[in-house]
Amino acid sequence: MATATCQLTEEQFQCSICLEVFTDPVTTPCGHNFCKKCLDQHWNDTRVYKCPNCNQAFHSKPELKVNIFICEMAQQFRSRARGSPVQMKAAAGEVGCDLCLEPRLKALKSCLVCLSSYCELHLQPHRSVAGLKGHQLSPPLKDLSERVCEEHNKPLELFCVRDECCVCVFCAYRGHERHRVLPLEQGCEQQLTKKTDEIQWMIKRKETKIQELRSSVEANNKAADSQITTGVKIFTALKECVDRCQEKLIQEITRRRTAAEEQAKGYIQEIEQEISELKRRCCELKQLSQCDDHFHTLKNFSQHGSAPETKDWKYVHVYEPKYAHIVVRTLSDLEQDFIKNTKHLIEENLRSARIHIKYIKLDSGTVHPQLAVSDNCTEVQCSSEKITVEDNPHRFDKGLYVLGTMGFSENFYFEAAVRGKSEWTLGVAQESVTRKGDITLNSENGFWTIGFRKKTFYASATPERETVPILQPWNL
Structure with a gap:
């Protein structure tokens, strides 16, 4: 004896007035079903005997009796709903059951052999029928048509290792007969292992590169510190050299300036002495001019009237020292000193470069x-x-x-x-x-x-x- 399995949904046992599963269902003369209590309350409120669904009017209040068959079916549905998980309608973007009539329930599993998705109710044959128990089930999948061979219309249940693609049984013998073919599960494991190994190799190579870069940074830091130390020594020596040359320049210019000042002071002192002597002679002449005895004046004039001998200062000068020459010579000495102090550094750098x-x-x-x-x-x-x-x-x-x-x-x-x-x-x-x-x-x-x-x-x-x-x- 064959048994037909049909899906009973909540909508089929739902009162259109209370929107709940029937309680004491009754049937109107027009054929619609309602809860007895809901329909009596509806007619009492409206005082018009019409069907709430199709609005068919009745001349008198129909005598309604509980529909025993529908009542038993509603009780069975209520009992089954309590013992099984709640079935939800498939929302937008979710995978729906391929066997449900509208509205489609949310699929619980997809069969990779049947290439269909099933809700809890329609999944029962895959759990109970011997021929379906061996089918491979997976979480609900969209676009199961992608898993069908376009050429042979068969499930893509094998994996070609050489071409790295999924094939059906016929493809394995027509076009891939000399290739290594594995079941999808083994092929997936092999590909995952292969890709994982590739990624691990890439990670290792990049970690090695990171270590190389860190070593390079460390070496660069050491070289930079060494060069900073060397540079500080060089510039310290250069500053000391500059300070020495500067001090030498100042001392030489000061010495020459002092010598010129002393020379000028000596000339000035000598000229002042001559001026004093000339002023003394002027005083003597003035005293002679006040004497009334002209004979006496003329007699003494020969002794005191003549001018004293003085130095001819026309060609005497204090020449300005050549300060610019001193600066040039000092800079030349600085250059030679700097070259001498840095020559060993240049030679050391050249020796270091020749290593490479x-x-x-x-x-x-x-x-x-x-x-x-x-x-x-x-x-x-x-x-x-x-x-x-x-x-x-x-x-x-x-x-x-x-x-x-x-x-x-x-x-x-x-x-x-x-x-x-x-x-x-x-x-x-x-x-x-x-x-x-x-x-x-x-x-x-x-x-x-x-x-x-x-x-x-x-x-x-x-x-x-x-x-x-x-x-x-x-x-x-």
């Missing part, structure tokens, strides 16, 4: 056609004619340049000998620099260079070329 010495070989694939590279790729010189070479994207076509074969991402040091050149350029460049057309050598374009142009040495590390005065170098 690299031996450069030139890349003949980048050289301009008018430059000739030696056989051992360590020398380059200009050629009077262009050399026939194969063009490639890495070769300079306008600028007379050539790059080295090695690249560096850390400290390095190299020397280059320059001989008999009126113009030259030397430096470093990024690997990605432009090789074609006109090129401006600056850091914005990836070049850091020093060179010699128009009898001037320059160092260019910014987009605006900076010219710095340096001694003519032979080894760079």
Whole structure:
């Protein structure tokens, strides 16, 4: 005997007056059902015998009796509702039961074999029927159609390891027959393990990079502290040197000024003595002029009237010392003293740089056609004619340049000998620099260079070329 399972919803046993499950349900002549108490109360309030649903009028109050069948069904529904979880309607955005009629209840599970979603009631066959118990259930899923093979209309229940895609049973034998195929669960575990390992490897690599950066920061801090200490010593020595030279300058200028003052004071004192003697003679002459005895006056005039001998001051001067010369000489002494005190530092820095010495070989694939590279790729010189070479994207076509074969991402040091050149350029460049057309050598374009142009040495590390005065170098 076959048994049909149908879904009974609360709306089917709901009184339209109290909106609750029927209590003592009665049926009107028009066929609608209500709670007996609700319908009696409705007719008592309105005093008109009409059906609350369809408004069909009755000439007299119908004799109503409790519908035993509906009453038993309502009691069964009420009992079952108490013993099972409350079924909610599927809200917007939620997965609804595919077997429910409107309104659809909220799905409890989705079957990945049947490709349908079920509420609690319609899920019972998957829990009780032997042929359905083996189906794989999952939380409610949307768009189950995505889990169906478009070509064979079969569930995608296998995973191809090579192509990393989900396939159906037919796909496994038609198109993926030579590939390793796993059940979805194993494939999922394998992919999760693979991706987890990849992420762990990436984490480890990044942690290593962090440690590398921290070590670099620590090394930079140590180098910075060392250079600060060295710089403080240098500038302290420089300030002491400046103070010494300043004191020496002041003492020398003061000494010369004092000498000039003493010389002038000596001249002034000598002239004042001569003035005093001349004033004394004037007084004597004045006394003679008051005498009435002219004979006596003339007789004494020969003794007291003549002027005393004095020094000729016409060509006597106090010359101003050459103070500017003293300043220039002091600055020259300061420069020599500074060079002497910093020479050991320059030599020490050069020794430190030579620890990172690299031996450069030139890349003949980048050289301009008018430059000739030696056989051992360590020398380059200009050629009077262009050399026939194969063009490639890495070769300079306008600028007379050539790059080295090695690249560096850390400290390095190299020397280059320059001989008999009126113009030259030397430096470093990024690997990605432009090789074609006109090129401006600056850091914005990836070049850091020093060179010699128009009898001037320059160092260019910014987009605006900076010219710095340096001694003519032979080894760079």
